[in-house]
Amino acid sequence: MAKQVSVIIPTRNEENFIIETLNSILNQDYPLSQMEIIVADGESDDATASLVNSYVQKYENVRLINNPERVVPFALNYAIKEAVGELIIRMDSHSIYPENYVSTLVKSSFSLRADNVGARVVTLPANGGVLAESIAAAISHPMGVGNSSFRLEGNTAQEVDTVPFGCFRREVFDRIGYFDTDLIRNQDDEFNGRIIKNGGKIFLVPDLEIKYYARGTISKMMKMFFHYGLFKPLVNKKLGSAATLRQFVPPLFVLFLFTVLLLPFLGIYFQIMWALGLFLYLSLDVVVSISIALKKSRMPMLLVLPILFPLIHMAYGYGYLKGYILVNFMGRNPGGQNFGTSR
Numbered sequence: 001m002a003k004q005v006s007v008i009i010p011t012r013n014e015e016n017f018i019i020e021t022l023n024s025i026l027n028q029d030y031p032l033s034q035m036e037i038i039v040a041d042g043e044s045d046d047a048t049a050s051l052v053n054s055y056v057q058k059y060e061n062v063r064l065i066n067n068p069e070r071v072v073p074f075a076l077n078y079a080i081k082e083a084v085g086e087l088i089i090r091m092d093s094h095s096i097y098p099e100n101y102v103s104t105l106v107k108s109s110f111s112l113r114a115d116n117v118g119a120r121v122v123t124l125p126a127n128g129g130v131l132a133e134s135i136a137a138a139i140s141h142p143m144g145v146g147n148s149s150f151r152l153e154g155n156t157a158q159e160v161d162t163v164p165f166g167c168f169r170r171e172v173f174d175r176i177g178y179f180d181t182d183l184i185r186n187q188d189d190e191f192n193g194r195i196i197k198n199g200g201k202i203f204l205v206p207d208l209e210i211k212y213y214a215r216g217t218i219s220k221m222m223k224m225f226f227h228y229g230l231f232k233p234l235v236n237k238k239l240g241s242a243a244t245l246r247q248f249v250p251p252l253f254v255l256f257l258f259t260v261l262l263l264p265f266l267g268i269y270f271q272i273m274w275a276l277g278l279f280l281y282l283s284l285d286v287v288v289s290i291s292i293a294l295k296k297s298r299m300p301m302l303l304v305l306p307i308l309f310p311l312i313h314m315a316y317g318y319g320y321l322k323g324y325i326l327v328n329f330m331g332r333n334p335g336g337q338n339f340g341t342s343r
Helices: 018-026 048-058 072-082 101-111 130-138 170-176 187-197 218-239 246-261 268-296 299-303 305-328
Strands: 005-011 035-041 062-066 087-090 116-124 167-169 202-213
Touching: 005 018, 005 072, 005 101, 018 035, 018 048, 035 048, 035 072, 048 062, 062 072, 072 187, 087 101, 087 170, 101 116, 101 167, 101 202, 116 130, 130 218, 130 268, 130 299, 130 305, 167 170, 170 187, 187 202, 187 218, 218 246, 218 305, 246 268, 246 305, 268 299, 268 305, 299 305
Parallel strands: 005 035, 005 087, 035 062, 116 202
Antiparallel strands: 087 167, 116 167
16 A cells, blocks of 8 residues: 655745646656645745645645745744655655656655655756756756765665755654754755764665756856855754765865965965966866867857856855854854754
């Protein structure tokens, strides 16, 4: 008999994507009688809630709940507390899911004896423009995201430190608590880190793919990476250590750039080494950009890609350094308030 599954979706102002997301969930090959869908809406200013309500009227297994705090961790916790499933699958309203998504995650959860299991992300452009295509390519390439496994290619199940969204056993929340509401961003990183810290296992099933729509403008892309970096030091503080080494590369890059201010006071040797380091970085940037443009047969992307990679690194790196100062020297949550141990 199929396991009871609860799909939870935190959302706010997603009128452009929520219908496609809900349709892809309702078209799953998993029995709808064994699957509930809970959308936690953060008091959207657009038509998101009314669009979801149209599905509530049509489908008995679709529910809409309110998230007055308007941020993701609260939405997730409200939905989890309402959920009745043995397995809880977090989904995102910016994504489209293959019809075997739920069934494959349920099967993998038990066959791998995983506390959390997730799929690989295939990043799609927000629209058909060169800029949108370039952003999607940049944030799914190792040059942009390091060795983040779920954004890269692969074909074998592997144990990882985090996965996007995820399929969790209900008992995990009973054992280690809920999502940390101090973390407006990166709450999934902290929660997955807590799973591992408590002896749990997380697996990536890379032959299962989620189609995710990337941000469509440079400003939105930079804001996203800035906030990822901003909250990472708080995640590290709560976990007591850093989960990966790749997170330190962007802040080190930003610090390297800032040393240009000291060059007039340093010897010629340091000046040459700094110039050489910058030259090597920019050369790699151009080579990677050319290879992506050639692979996609979209040479106009060369006008954008060489700019995007440094912007990604600087946005994340600056966010990380600011977050590190706020958390470790000022005792503040990057979101503005003093932080505690909320979960």
